[in-house]
Amino acid sequence: MTRKPSKPNVPSKPAAPRRNDVAARAELYPLRRRQVMPRLLAGCGDALVIAGLGAPAWDVTAAGDRDLSFPLWGAMGGAVAIGLGLALAQPRRRVLVVTGDGEFLMGLGMLATVMVHRPRNLSVAVFDNERYGETGMQVTHTAHDVDLAAMARAAGWPLTATVNDDAGLTSALPAILAADGPVLHVIKVRAEDLPLVLPPKDGVTLKDRFRKALLGSAAY
Amino acid sequence: MNSTAPAADWSAAVHEVLGTLGVAQVAYVPDAGHRRLIERCCDDTKMKALPLTTEEEGIAVLGGAWLGGEKGVLLMQSSGVGNCINMLSLTRACRFPLLMLVTMRGQWGEFNPWQVPMGQNCAAMLEMAGVLVHEVDKASDMAETVYAAGRIAFDGPAAAAVLISQRLIGIKTFGR
Numbered sequence: 001m002t003r004k005p006s007k008p009n010v011p012s013k014p015a016a017p018r019r020n021d022v023a024a025r026a027e028l029y030p031l032r033r034r035q036v037m038p039r040l041l042a043g044c045g046d047a048l049v050i051a052g053l054g055a056p057a058w059d060v061t062a063a064g065d066r067d068l069s070f071p072l073w074g075a076m077g078g079a080v081a082i083g084l085g086l087a088l089a090q091p092r093r094r095v096l097v098v099t100g101d102g103e104f105l106m107g108l109g110m111l112a113t114v115m116v117h118r119p120r121n122l123s124v125a126v127f128d129n130e131r132y133g134e135t136g137m138q139v140t141h142t143a144h145d146v147d148l149a150a151m152a153r154a155a156g157w158p159l160t161a162t163v164n165d166d167a168g169l170t171s172a173l174p175a176i177l178a179a180d181g182p183v184l185h186v187i188k189v190r191a192e193d194l195p196l197v198l199p200p201k202d203g204v205t206l207k208d209r210f211r212k213a214l215l216g217s218a219a220y
Numbered sequence: 221m222n223s224t225a226p227a228a229d230w231s232a233a234v235h236e237v238l239g240t241l242g243v244a245q246v247a248y249v250p251d252a253g254h255r256r257l258i259e260r261c262c263d264d265t266k267m268k269a270l271p272l273t274t275e276e277e278g279i280a281v282l283g284g285a286w287l288g289g290e291k292g293v294l295l296m297q298s299s300g301v302g303n304c305i306n307m308l309s310l311t312r313a314c315r316f317p318l319l320m321l322v323t324m325r326g327q328w329g330e331f332n333p334w335q336v337p338m339g340q341n342c343a344a345m346l347e348m349a350g351v352l353v354h355e356v357d358k359a360s361d362m363a364e365t366v367y368a369a370g371r372i373a374f375d376g377p378a379a380a381a382v383l384i385s386q387r388l389i390g391i392k393t394f395g396r
Contacts, residue, residue: 050284070287075310078280082310085281088245088268089288109273113281116271203314207287215289 026130026143026191030165033127033189037063037098039169040125043177044096048086048214052079052099054134055194056127060098062197067213070206071199077106080114080124087119087181090214094121094177101128101142101186111155114182118158122181129191137191152184159183228359228388231256234321235264237363238293241370243319245270245285245292247278253323253389254295275300276307283316291374294320298327298342298383299335308349308379317377319370320351321384328386339386346381357385 037059041049049069051060056079057071072079083097104126114122130143142148152160159179163172169187176185200206211219234257238246246261247270248254262269272278275296282292296304301322311318325332326339343353354369356362362384369380 048288072310074313075280075283075307078276078283078307078310081277081280082284082287084270085245085247085284085286085290085292086288087284088270088281089285089290107277107280109277112273113270113277117268203310207314207316210287211289214287218289 026188029129029188029190031163031169031187031189032192033059033129034062034194036127036169036187036189039173040096040098040176041066043173044094045177047094047096047177048090048210050079050083050086050095050097050099052076052097052103054100054103055129056098056100056103057199058194058197059127061199065199067209069199070210073201073203076103079103080107080110083122083124084110084114084117084119087122088117091119091121093214094123095119096176097122097124099124099126100133101126101130101148102132102140104148105141105146108151111152111157115156118182120180120182122183123176123179124182124184125176126184126186127189128186129189131191133191133193137193147186149184149186157182157184160185162186162188164188229256230359230362230388231260233363234366235260237367237370239264239266241319241367241374242291243293243370244268244290245282246295247272247281247292248295249275249278249297249300251295251297251323253297253384254321257321258295275303279304279307279311279318282318283310283314286316286377291317292319293370294318295323296320297323298325299338301342301345301381302338305345305349308351311379312350315377316379317373318351318379319366319373320346320379320381321366322381323384323389324386326386330386343383346383349379351379351381353381353383355383355385357387359388362388 051057051071053072079099087095149160149162278294285292326335373380
């Protein structure tokens with residue numbers, strides 16, 4: 001057996017991680033997350049808002065911090081679950097969960113769990129930039145064409161859609177804010193690095209202000 | 221012998237205690253030891269019984285329930301505790317009340333060695349995560365222990381777990 005001699009003691013260069021050719025597309029999506037969030041909040045009235053950790057929590061703060069917003073600093077994968085418990089406790093109030101694709105991917109089981117009680121007041125909006133924004137903008141699975149809206153549809157969610165541009169957002173807003181749920185919208189937003197706008201960090205403060213605004217004296 | 225003596229049925233007493241505590245949401249991953257209690261909660265029109273795909277969902281659901289003014293309980297077996305650890309940061313950072321009832325495996329005459337790691341370390345892991353642990357090994361203590369854990373959880377607020385000994389549930393032998 002013959003073998004070509006390799007260069008001694010020179011390790012071969014490891015292959016670069018394959019960068020999906022479509023990964024850069026999110027840098028061209030027309031919707032900008034800091035312009036989408038104010039439109040959701042402007043129309044949501046006194047809805048109860050849960051914002052997933054990372055960029056959605058900064059976005060909800062940049063759009064105007066409010067007592068009935070509960071931005072998360074952790075609990076990755078738990079935003080929809082918190083929204084479900086809240087929606088079941090407050091069936092007459094709209095509950096809007098705004099989270100990112102990475103956070104949502106960590107809690108995919110909730111696509112099934114939500115469907116047990118199918119709360120009509122629960123709306124989930126996933127700001128999908130196909131990136132893990134807090135850790136260096138690594139691509140998430142949605143950059144590889146994983147379709148979160150189709151997954152929700154397969155789980156039986158009565159209304160799911162993907163929003164790709166401004167016209168799509170305008171036509172989806174009434175459903176995001178008021179359609180019988182559970183509804184899920186995947187809003188494709190541009191992958192961009194934005195200034196941090198931080199909400200209060202103390203969880204007890206966030207909890208207490210939310211309960212006081214919602215429940216009044218019954219909060220204590 | 222296929223199993224120990226038939227386990228005493230504490231489900232009615234514990235269900236009554238949950239009602240007394242004002243529990244409205246019952247999140248669970250099924251377990252044989254919780255079967256009768258889950259059935260009672262599903263039949264109770266004042267309770268919303270919620271099956272989960274994984275236990276940490278329940279930690280977050282019950283945080284949301286409390287934000288909305290409702291109390292809840294989370295039912296699981298000891299293997300599920302490991303799934304909850306990071307999500308318990310939510311409970312601790314926000315000081316949400318949390319009442320967990322955990323049926324133990326991997327503990328008393330366990331047939332399945334894969335249950336042993338979580339069964340043997342469950343209490344220590346919960347304590348490290350900031351959960352107050354109440355262990356029960358007599359059926360006659362079940363109701364009052366759940367009540368005590370519930371009071372410390374909801375009056376705190378605090379996170380409290382009741383670990384229900386495998387001796388109360390019976391040894392699962394898969395018929396061998």
